[in-house]
Every structure is written in structure tokens, then in C-alpha cells.
Amino acid sequence: xxxxxxxxxxxxxxxxxxxxxxxxxxxxxxxxxxxxxxxxxxxxxxxxxxxxxxxxxxxxxxxxxxxxxxxxxxxxxxxxxxxxxxxxxxxxxxxxxxxxxxxxxxxxxxxxxxxxxxxxxxxxxxxxxxxxxxxxxxxxxxxxxxxxxxxxxxxxxxxxxxxxxxxxxxxxxxxxxxxxxxxxxxxxxxxxxxxxxxxxxxxxxxxxxxxxxxxxxxxxxxxxxxxxxxxxxxxxxxxxxxxxxxxxxxxxxx
Amino acid sequence: xxxxxxxxxxxxxxxxxxxxxxxxxxxxxxxxxxxxxxxxxxxxxxxxxxxxxxxxxxxxxxxxxxxxxxxxxxxxxxxxxxxxxxxxxxxxxxxxxxxxxxxxxxxxxxxxxxxxxxxxxxxxxxxxxxxxxxxxxxxxxxxxxxxxxxxxxxxxxxxxxxxxxxxxxxxxxxxxxxxxxxxxxxxxxxxxxxxxxxxxxxxxxxxxxxxxxxxxxxxxxxxxxxxxxxxxxxxxxxxxxxxxxxxxxxxxxxxxxxxxxxxxxx
Numbered sequence: 001x002x003x004x005x006x007x008x009x010x011x012x013x014x015x016x017x018x019x020x021x022x023x024x025x026x027x028x029x030x031x032x033x034x035x036x037x038x039x040x041x042x043x044x045x046x047x048x049x050x051x052x053x054x055x056x057x058x059x060x061x062x063x064x065x066x067x068x069x070x071x072x073x074x075x076x077x078x079x080x081x082x083x084x085x086x087x088x089x090x091x092x093x094x095x096x097x098x099x100x101x102x103x104x105x106x107x108x109x110x111x112x113x114x115x116x117x118x119x120x121x122x123x124x125x126x127x128x129x130x131x132x133x134x135x136x137x138x139x140x141x142x143x144x145x146x147x148x149x150x151x152x153x154x155x156x157x158x159x160x161x162x163x164x165x166x167x168x169x170x171x172x173x174x175x176x177x178x179x180x181x182x183x184x185x186x187x188x189x190x191x192x193x194x195x196x197x198x199x200x201x202x203x204x205x206x207x208x209x210x211x212x213x214x215x216x217x218x219x220x221x222x223x224x225x226x227x228x229x230x231x232x233x234x235x236x237x238x239x240x241x242x243x244x245x246x247x248x249x250x251x252x253x254x
Numbered sequence: 255x256x257x258x259x260x261x262x263x264x265x266x267x268x269x270x271x272x273x274x275x276x277x278x279x280x281x282x283x284x285x286x287x288x289x290x291x292x293x294x295x296x297x298x299x300x301x302x303x304x305x306x307x308x309x310x311x312x313x314x315x316x317x318x319x320x321x322x323x324x325x326x327x328x329x330x331x332x333x334x335x336x337x338x339x340x341x342x343x344x345x346x347x348x349x350x351x352x353x354x355x356x357x358x359x360x361x362x363x364x365x366x367x368x369x370x371x372x373x374x375x376x377x378x379x380x381x382x383x384x385x386x387x388x389x390x391x392x393x394x395x396x397x398x399x400x401x402x403x404x405x406x407x408x409x410x411x412x413x414x415x416x417x418x419x420x421x422x423x424x425x426x427x428x429x430x431x432x433x434x435x436x437x438x439x440x441x442x443x444x445x446x447x448x449x450x451x452x453x454x455x456x457x458x459x460x461x462x463x464x465x466x467x468x469x470x471x472x473x474x475x476x477x478x479x480x481x482x483x484x485x486x487x488x489x490x491x492x493x494x495x496x497x498x499x500x501x502x503x504x505x506x507x508x509x510x511x512x513x514x515x516x517x518x519x520x
Binding site for chain 1: 260261264269270271272357358360361364365370371374375377378381383384385386387388391392395396397398399455456458459460463464466467468469470475485486488
């Protein structure tokens with residue numbers, strides 16, 4: 001059975017260092033399995049957050065060989081074992097211990113987003129009607145498992161630490177799901193520009209690259225939101241057109 | 255204290271990545287630089303930009319100029335004497351602006367030319383960052399205005415392909431329908447530029463993306479789906495059309511210089 005060396009970050013907010021651990025690697029193993037083996041056989045106090053081991057809970061986010069990944073979805077046979085495999089916590093978030101970070105800032109930022117507000121019910125029984133074509137577009141955003149790998153790789157948060165000015169890709173996906181919802185009647189364009197800082201995104205597409213759910217974050221969520229901000233804030237022609245456009249009757253239920 | 259501070263700062267180019275992360279930004283830097291250098295050189299030549307019915311896309315539309323393709327006659331008298339003259343300089347700012355403000359190219363050249371970031375999860379050279387939230391990069395939001403111009407250019411270039419189907423017989427002076435390799439080069443250029451332009455993120459938004467209940471606007475839903483289909487390969491169309499437009503100019507130029515012969519297919 002081959003062995004691999006794992007260079008794992010050990011420490012807390014007061015400091016720490018990378019420590020090397022050698023362990024056996026069996027066929028079919030993922031990085032999380034190896035971390036568990038190291039924890040079971042060598043360092044029982046190694047802190048690692050995990051839950052489903054199936055790529056659905058978003059708990060075991062870390063940086064494997066420098067790239068944000070879910071440890072449970074990173075197969076060992078995808079990694080070269082001729083050199084130590086680096087496993088470190090997500091750099092964009094405050095460290096708690098070892099591989100565990102505090103991602104609660106994302107939940108606080110989420111509370112600043114204007115919540116869903118539906119139009120009046122379409123039917124007398126208080127229900128709504130939606131067409132499949134209209135919900136197809138936002139269905140993709142529902143796949144998000146909130147692993148926050150996209151937040152971690154985003155250089156605005158990771159390198160420039162602008163957590164207060166920019167909500168990051170995950171939460172922009174959340175805003176897109178609300179903004180494009182066929183029942184929602186709120187407009188979030190102004191708050192996207194001023195509060196959520198969508199202008200800080202410079203479209204590197206790193207968030208899309210690391211998403212374990214393959215959500216096309218940049219093209220389908222962030223850029224459409226940027227375009228909505230342009231509609232409201234930067235496009236005088238669109239504003240002029242809206243002023244002179246004849247008032248339309250309310251849309252019929254879908 | 256956050257993770258980055260405890261784990262140690264990552265300076266420019268520092269990363270734990272073990273793949274060749276520098277290849278892609280380097281390739282973008284090389285190809286875009288080569289294109290800008292060639293396009294600038296070609297635009298300043300003011301010669302060898304037409305050959306028979308062919309007109310280089312760098313010079314189309316030729317608003318003022320000495321060739322038979324010029325719309326409004328020769329070089330205007332009001333052109334400042336201190337400014338180099340070229341018919342291309344009158345128009346190239348529009349497609350150039352379209353590419354410069356394109357969402358795909360923005361992400362690509364921010365990485366390749368400004369290292370912001372050099373690549374995903376790689377250390378940057380600067381601490382400060384404004385993004386596109388304030389001047390000067392907030393101007394990138396003018397992309398849709400360049401899109402409107404690019405759509406006009408697409409119509410003009412399509413007309414150029416039509417004109418490239420009609421050849422004058424030097425003996426009789428009569429015009430005959432025909433297809434040359436140059437016709438195919440110009441047509442391929444228009445096809446690739448069309449796929450790039452019609453898959454633009456702004457166009458996708460304008461034709462339907464801004465509407466939440468597209469099911470009530472069937473025509474716009476179809477347009478949105480078409481734009482989305484092209485948009486999924488926007489990067490590929492962007493590069494293919496960039497190479498095609500440069501090659502179309504090169505083809506016309508080398509034919510006009512007598513270095514290449516334009517083969518008539520019929």
C-alpha cells in the first residue's frame with residue numbers, strides 16, 4: 001500500500017505551523033479519509049469539520065495543494081503523492097483551530113440582503129402560479145451547499161479582506177436567486193451597488209472554477225446582477241426609455 | 255485574527271498550488287499583446303487594405319479614404335495635421351472598446367496584465383484594490399453602448415462579405431458573381447464575430463435576462479436562449495474571432511501586396 005505525506009496546518013489564532021504526517025493511501029480514498037486516518041492513528045486532537053462525506057453538506061472545505069476544495073470530494077488518485085500534500089484551512093476566514101475556520105460572517109452578511117417579497121397571490125386560495133421556464137434559471141442557484149469555497153478563492157475577500165464592503169460570490173448567488181425569482185417584486189440593484197459592493201467583483205471566474213456543484217456563478221449570477229445595476233445606475237438611455245415608455249397593465253399570472 | 259494572518263501573508267506569485275497556474279495568464283498576455291501590436295501597426299499603414307472586392311475588417315467601414323470602398327470620399331480637410339491619418343483610426347475605437355469592456359476579456363486581462371490576481375489563489379503584488387466600484391474601472395459599465403456599435407459593425411462587415419461575392423472582370427469591366435478564398439476568409443470572420451457579439455453578456459441581459467417572467471414574452475425567451483447558448487462558449491468565440499479578424503486583415507494585406515494569390519473557387 002503506498003504512503004503519502006500530508007503537510008497539515010496545526011494551530012489556532014495565536015499561531016501555528018505546518019506538520020508532516022505520513023499515512024497509508026488505499027484505493028478509493030479521498031483526502032478526508034486520509035485526514036481521518038491521521039487523526040485516528042497519530043494526532044487525535046486534529047480539528048477538522050466534516051459531516052456527510054458525500055459533497056452535500058459543505059462542511060469539509062479546506063485548501064488542498066493551494067486550491068480551495070471539499071476534502072471529501074478530492075480523490076487521492078487525483079493528487080501526486082511524490083511530494084507532500086498540503087492541507088490548510090480556508091484563508092479568507094478567521095481561524096478557529098487547525099483546519100476549522102469561522103464562516104459565520106457569511107450568515108451575518110446574508111441578513112443584510114433584502115428578503116424575498118412575493119407579489120399578491122394569483123389565485124383566490126392564496127396560491128401563486130409559476131411557469132417552468134421562469135424557474136429554470138434560478139434552479140441552478142438552489143444547488144449551492146454553502147461550502148464557501150467561492151468566498152475563499154475570491155481575491156477581494158482572500159487577498160484584500162474587503163468583507164465589509166463586498167458580500168462575495170456565494171451571497172451574490174443568493175441575491176441572484178431572489179432577484180430573478182418570478183414571484184419576487186423587490187429591486188436590489190441599488191443595494192447591490194452600495195451595500196453589497198458588486199462592483200468589487202472583477203470577473204476572474206475563480207468562484208466558478210472551484211464550485212463543487214458546478215454553478216456557473218460568474219456568468220449566470222454575478223454578471224446578470226452587474227447588468228441590473230447598470231440598468232438602474234449607469235445607463236441613462238434605459239432610464240430615459242423607462243420615462244417615456246407607456247405604462248403597462250399589470251402582468252397576468254404566469 | 256484571520257486565517258491569512260496566522261498562516262502567513264502571501265506575496266506576489268506565492269501560492270501552494272502545484273499546477274502550472276502561470277501558463278494561462280502568460281498565454282493571454284502573449285496573444286493579446288501580439289494582437290494589439292499587429293492591429294496598431296496595420297491600422298497605421300493606410301495602404302494594402304483592399305484587394306479587389308475585399309476590404310480589411312480593420313478598415314471597415316471606410317468612412318473616408320482613397321479606396322473605392324470609401325463612403326464619404328477622401329481624407330477630410332478638417333483632420334488635424336499633427337494627428338497621423340488612417341481610415342482605421344476613425345472606427346477601430348468602437349470594436350476595440352467592445353472587446354476592452356467585454357466581461358470575458360476584463361477577467362482575462364485583469365489577471366494577465368494587472369495580476370489582480372495573477373491566477374486563482376495566487377498572491378498579488380498590491381494591497382490596495384478598488385475593483386470596478388469606482389473610477390476608473392466603473393467606466394466598464396459602458397459595455398452595452400459598445401455592444402450597440404458592435405452590432406452596427408456586424409451589419410457593415412456582413413455587407414462587406416456580400417460585396418466580396420462580386421468580382422470585376424478586368425478584360426470586360428463586367429461584374430460577375432464569384433467566391434474566392436478571400437470571400438470565405440471574410441465570411442468566416444463575420445460568422446465568428448457574430449457568434450462572439452451575439453453571445454455577449456450584455457446582449458443576453460438586454461434581450462431577456464432582465465425579465466423575471468420570460469414565459470410571458472415568448473420571442474424574448476427564444477432570443478434569451480439563443481444568446482445563452484452562444485454565451486456558454488463566449489471565451490472560445492472571443493479568441494476565435496480575435497484571431498479571425500487579424501487573419502482577415504493579413505490575408506487582404508498579403509494579397510494586395512502580391513505576396514499571396516487569391517484563389518477563385520468559381
